[in-house]
Amino acid sequence: MKSDKIIEEILFEIEKHEGVMSRRNAMKFLAVSPIAASVLAGVATSTEANAASSTATGKIVIVGGGLAGVATAAKLTRRLANPDITLIEPNPKSVSYQPGQTLIAGGIWQKSDITYETANFIPKGVKWIKDSVVSFDPKNNKVTTADGIEIGYDYLIVATGLMLNFGAIKGLEGEITSSGADNAIVRQKVGKNGVYSIYFADGAVDTHKGIEELIAQAKAHTGTDKLQAIFTDPDTPIKCGGAPKKIMYLMHDLLKKAGVRDKIELTFCPSGDKMFGVPEYNTAIFEQFKARDFKWEFKTNLVAIDTDKKVATFEKKWLEKGEYDEDLKEYTMVSMSKMVDKNYDFIHITPPQKAPDAVGKSPIGSSKGWVPVVKETLQHVTYKNVFALGDVAAVPMGKTGGSARKEYPVVAENLIAVMEKQEKLPAAYDGYTVCPLITSIGTVMLAEFNWTAKPTPSFPLDPTQERWIWWLLKVYALKPMTVYGMLSGRA
Amino acid sequence: MKKINLALSFALVLVVLSGCSDSPKSEVATYKYTTEQVYKETCSHCHGPKGEGMAEKKAPALTKQSVQELEMSLFDIKNGGLGQSTASEHDVMEHNMKKLAEKGFDYDINKMANYIHNTFYVTH
Numbered sequence: 252m253k254s255d256k257i258i259e260e261i262l263f264e265i266e267k268h269e270g271v272m273s274r275r276n277a278m279k280f281l282a283v284s285p286i287a288a289s290v291l292a293g294v295a296t297s298t299e300a301n302a303a304s305s306t307a308t309g310k311i312v313i314v315g316g317g318l319a320g321v322a323t324a325a326k327l328t329r330r331l332a333n334p335d336i337t338l339i340e341p342n343p344k345s346v347s348y349q350p351g352q353t354l355i356a357g358g359i360w361q362k363s364d365i366t367y368e369t370a371n372f373i374p375k376g377v378k379w380i381k382d383s384v385v386s387f388d389p390k391n392n393k394v395t396t397a398d399g400i401e402i403g404y405d406y407l408i409v410a411t412g413l414m415l416n417f418g419a420i421k422g423l424e425g426e427i428t429s430s431g432a433d434n435a436i437v438r439q440k441v442g443k444n445g446v447y448s449i450y451f452a453d454g455a456v457d458t459h460k461g462i463e464e465l466i467a468q469a470k471a472h473t474g475t476d477k478l479q480a481i482f483t484d485p486d487t488p489i490k491c492g493g494a495p496k497k498i499m500y501l502m503h504d505l506l507k508k509a510g511v512r513d514k515i516e517l518t519f520c521p522s523g524d525k526m527f528g529v530p531e532y533n534t535a536i537f538e539q540f541k542a543r544d545f546k547w548e549f550k551t552n553l554v555a556i557d558t559d560k561k562v563a564t565f566e567k568k569w570l571e572k573g574e575y576d577e578d579l580k581e582y583t584m585v586s587m588s589k590m591v592d593k594n595y596d597f598i599h600i601t602p603p604q605k606a607p608d609a610v611g612k613s614p615i616g617s618s619k620g621w622v623p624v625v626k627e628t629l630q631h632v633t634y635k636n637v638f639a640l641g642d643v644a645a646v647p648m649g650k651t652g653g654s655a656r657k658e659y660p661v662v663a664e665n666l667i668a669v670m671e672k673q674e675k676l677p678a679a680y681d682g683y684t685v686c687p688l689i690t691s692i693g694t695v696m697l698a699e700f701n702w703t704a705k706p707t708p709s710f711p712l713d714p715t716q717e718r719w720i721w722w723l724l725k726v727y728a729l730k731p732m733t734v735y736g737m738l739s740g741r742a
Numbered sequence: 743m744k745k746i747n748l749a750l751s752f753a754l755v756l757v758v759l760s761g762c763s764d765s766p767k768s769e770v771a772t773y774k775y776t777t778e779q780v781y782k783e784t785c786s787h788c789h790g791p792k793g794e795g796m797a798e799k800k801a802p803a804l805t806k807q808s809v810q811e812l813e814m815s816l817f818d819i820k821n822g823g824l825g826q827s828t829a830s831e832h833d834v835m836e837h838n839m840k841k842l843a844e845k846g847f848d849y850d851i852n853k854m855a856n857y858i859h860n861t862f863y864v865t866h
């Protein structure tokens with residue numbers, strides 16, 4: 252059933268972009284394809300095997316109804332014979348497809364292409380409370396909502412996602428979510444006048460306008476000095492580590508097409524000292540940057556911005572050789588830093604990110620805010636009836652839809668084991684995540700990896716190459732797979 | 743036309759893969775020394791024989807962290823950050839760790855976190 256829906260959606264996506272492939276041809280292909288046949292067979296069998304195989308009972312409360320929360324609710328609904336699930340989520344569009352925000356900025360999609368109504372994806376039987384949790388009391392197994400309602404639970408799943416903390420940059424204000432509507436405070440300064448961010452949906456729409464404005468400005472620009480476009484990457488863990496670079500690649504393409512690329516300097520200013528945590532992808536990105544004449548300055552972290560004067564202030568860090576250390580048998584290193592001002596005509600801000608304070612500063616949070624879980628089982632380190640997944644969980648390298656897609660079945664299976672009083676948790680997450688790194692309009696490098704920090708490709712192809720088939724995957728297939736496969740707990 | 747077919751096939755393969763529980767493809771790394779040897783030979787010079795830390799070396803105590811917290815820190819140090827282009831929160835130790843690894847004093851993150859926690863953890 253559901254795999255039909257996925258294929259249906261892929262066809263729909265293709266149909267929207269006429270000339271790529273006719274629906275008739277696509278249908279014909281799907282009908283004869285052995286792969287398509289095996290998908291249908293595969294989904295059918297796994298559905299049967301997993302259907303309502305546990306009779307465990309207990310009240311499950313899921314806090315957060317984004318991709319991670321809804322997918323977990325769907326999986327548990329299918330696996331439990333008598334599910335009792337309450338989902339707490341204030342945003343009516345919480346399941347909107349965030350990975351599409353880069354494509355909106357690139358002018359390839361509209362906001363309507365990524366907006367999804369949560370109501371359409373809440374599994375049957377799940378009670379949805381349209382409210383947000385303001386406090387957690389794990390010792391007494393209850394949470395309190397903004398409306399002051401206390402909700403008790405036997406088992407708790409924390410999937411609140413994270414906050415985009417624009418306010419941490421001096422000169423900007425606000426702490427918002429990607430798909431929330433209440434972003435006016437950030438948009439006072441971001442989304443106009445050369446300052447943009449694709450990290451929230453409305454911001455992505457503004458970014459596309461901003462790129463068009465920059466093109467117009469470049470066309471009118473005379474003189475030998477180049478216009479300056481800067482791309483930041485903060486010193487906190489972030490959603491989709493590739494996005495700060497993807498927007499650079501897309502902009503490069505748009506500027507080139509408009510014939511103004513030579514009038515604009517594109518500079519990447521990340522807090523870290525490399526392009527990517529996996530050496531193979533790191534090397535590939537350096538080559539891609541050189542081929543496009545991108546500039547970069549490592550260990551350069553945005554800390555303040557004056558949007559009237561168009562000056563951004565960065566903290567530049569480096570290590571200096573200190574005294575010789577007899578114990579280490581090496582020279583010690585001393586951490587140094589200074590402030591550097593940069594003028595910009597365009598700046599793309601990747602905001603610092605944090606767990607919502609209601610979670611991070613609660614007993615289930617940690618000193619850094621993220622919910623501390625055993626990274627393989629995703630069970631809370633202190634409270635064994637609490638699990639966390641998605642952006643809010645303290646696991647290295649995660650915070651992508653791809654991570655959440657691998658995490659939610661782990662949480663569902665391990666929670667059921669806890670409910671069944673099993674001693675050992677059966678499922679383990681290996682840190683798999685995926686970054687379809689858009690390298691131009693038409694190519695993507697499909698960077699898949701896990702905690703071994705080595706490429707873990709799903710296909711027998713060199714994963715460091717930019718390929719047009721991954722572009723097709725990104726633009727046509729991943730959204731239907733996510734929206735109709737993952738949100739129903741099937742893929 | 744054919745290219746699109748191919749692309750669709752790949753998309754569908756991905757659907758299949760995501761449906762199965764594919765086992766991790768990670769290799770098993772081998773290390774020259776045990777975690778205890780690494781700690782005693784190197785870490786203890788600055789973090790102390792009981793993990794108590796040394797102010798003059800700017801080395802923090804390791805006696806109050808959970809296995810999970812230690813794992814996150816060790817991952818940050820060995821990988822140079824918890825994300826892709828995110829800075830390490832331990833830039834000096836990241837440098838030191840590279841030097842130690844060159845000398846063969848490398849370790850499994852999970853084992854080292856467990857060793858430190860089980861050996862040095864002090865309640866209160």
